[in-house]
Amino acid sequence: MLKEKLIKSGKVFIIGIAGDSGSGKTTFANGIKRMFGDDIVSHITLDDYHVYDREMRERLGITPLHPSANNLKLVETHLYLLKKGEKIKKPTYNHKTGTFGEWEDFESTPIVIVEGLHTLYDGIRDYIDFKIFVDPARYIKRLWKIKRDVEERGYDRDKVIREIIRREPDYKRYIDFQKIYADVVIKILPSSIQSTERIKYLVDSREEVYKVRLILKKTDIPLESVSLNIDISDLVKASERDFSIGFFSDYYYAEKASFIDIDGFLNVDIFKSLFDSLRKEIGDGEIKVESEYVNAIEFSKLLVCWKLVEVLKHSLRL
Numbered sequence: 001m002l003k004e005k006l007i008k009s010g011k012v013f014i015i016g017i018a019g020d021s022g023s024g025k026t027t028f029a030n031g032i033k034r035m036f037g038d039d040i041v042s043h044i045t046l047d048d049y050h051v052y053d054r055e056m057r058e059r060l061g062i063t064p065l066h067p068s069a070n071n072l073k074l075v076e077t078h079l080y081l082l083k084k085g086e087k088i089k090k091p092t093y094n095h096k097t098g099t100f101g102e103w104e105d106f107e108s109t110p111i112v113i114v115e116g117l118h119t120l121y122d123g124i125r126d127y128i129d130f131k132i133f134v135d136p137a138r139y140i141k142r143l144w145k146i147k148r149d150v151e152e153r154g155y156d157r158d159k160v161i162r163e164i165i166r167r168e169p170d171y172k173r174y175i176d177f178q179k180i181y182a183d184v185v186i187k188i189l190p191s192s193i194q195s196t197e198r199i200k201y202l203v204d205s206r207e208e209v210y211k212v213r214l215i216l217k218k219t220d221i222p223l224e225s226v227s228l229n230i231d232i233s234d235l236v237k238a239s240e241r242d243f244s245i246g247f248f249s250d251y252y253y254a255e256k257a258s259f260i261d262i263d264g265f266l267n268v269d270i271f272k273s274l275f276d277s278l279r280k281e282i283g284d285g286e287i288k289v290e291s292e293y294v295n296a297i298e299f300s301k302l303l304v305c306w307k308l309v310e311v312l313k314h315s316l317r318l
């Protein structure tokens with residue numbers, strides 16, 4: 001099984017997740033971690049490599065998105081060492097206080113997830129074996145950031161809104177272009193489903209309904225070595241709630257890619273049976289599903305892990 005073989009190989013496989021602040025990088029990283037098991041996956045955030053603390057950034061009028069506000073050379077050195085299986089001592093940044101903490105020891109595990117604003121930036125991306133870019137629609141990511149920064153990081157709401165606007169030019173200049181280099185781009189959009197059912201739950205429960213467009217770069221790796229079969233008749237029988245899935249091929253920044261559009265909610269039994277086929281390949285993993293349905297984002301995580309398993313198998317020559 002993949003997990004065992006990965007441990008035996010002694011290799012370190014680095015997964016990179018890039019994207020804007022509040023775009024769901026950490027949440028996505030935690031999902032991948034659960035699917036592969038905590039014991040072989042560790043997680044680094046590049047926020048720890050900021051050069052200036054919150055007060056200093058404000059004084060200098062610089063945003064954390066500017067490459068010079070981050071010690072990207074140290075990130076490169078650390079990824080080089082981690083890839084060789086060596087221990088590192090790394091800085092830490094505390095979002096609650098906006099200041100730096102003590103440096104900490106960090107040890108390589110067979111899978112290391114690196115997540116941050118500059119994960120696929122020039123120089124750094126050379127160390128990343130599987131590159132992900134999360135790309136929610138502007139208004140979704142703004143809502144997520146405002147909620148998180150106010151509730152978890154203690155910011156004033158109006159200040160977060162001002163900061164989001166102030167950062168826009170730097171996002172375009174230094175972050176957005178990184179998606180060109182991603183193996184997988186996860187676009188999160190408002191749902192396109194216009195059924196009465198959707199109107200009902202928007203009015204009754206105000207539950208957000210998302211659509212995900214997964215863009216998977218075509219590689220030389222022979223795919224389909226891991227089967228993930230979706231039975232259309234099961235899908236139709238189980239679709240008491242709105243769900244749609246579509247596929248097409250196109251170019252993405254001049255490279256061939258497969259596009260998968262997922263919208264609405266998928267029945268949890270179908271989701272679990274798909275996850276079971278992945279779990280058999282991996283040899284471990286769990287998913288946390290509390291309701292009868294999973295949304296398009298959860299389903300897209302499963303599809304990303306499926307691609308990841310294929311890439312891992314290829315890198316281990318399985």
Ligand SMILES: Nc1ncnc2c1ncn2[C@@H]1O[C@H](COP(=O)(O)OP(=O)(O)O)[C@@H](O)[C@H]1O
Nearest residue numbers: 020021022023024025026027028144145148297
């Ligand atoms: N899949 C999701 N569904 C609903 N809300 C989400 C999802 N992913 C992230 N969020 C919201 O967005 C906030 C920011 O997500 P986070 O993963 O911390 O982003 P990042 O690491 O990119 O800054 C979270 O606190 C959560 O409220």
Ligand SMILES: O=C(COP(=O)(O)O)[C@H](O)[C@H](O)COP(=O)(O)O
Nearest residue numbers: 020021022047054064095098117153
């Ligand atoms: O842009 C980000 C990235 O973090 P994330 O991707 O986790 O949102 C944060 O604003 C900085 O790290 C500074 O942190 P703070 O604003 O707390 O000083």
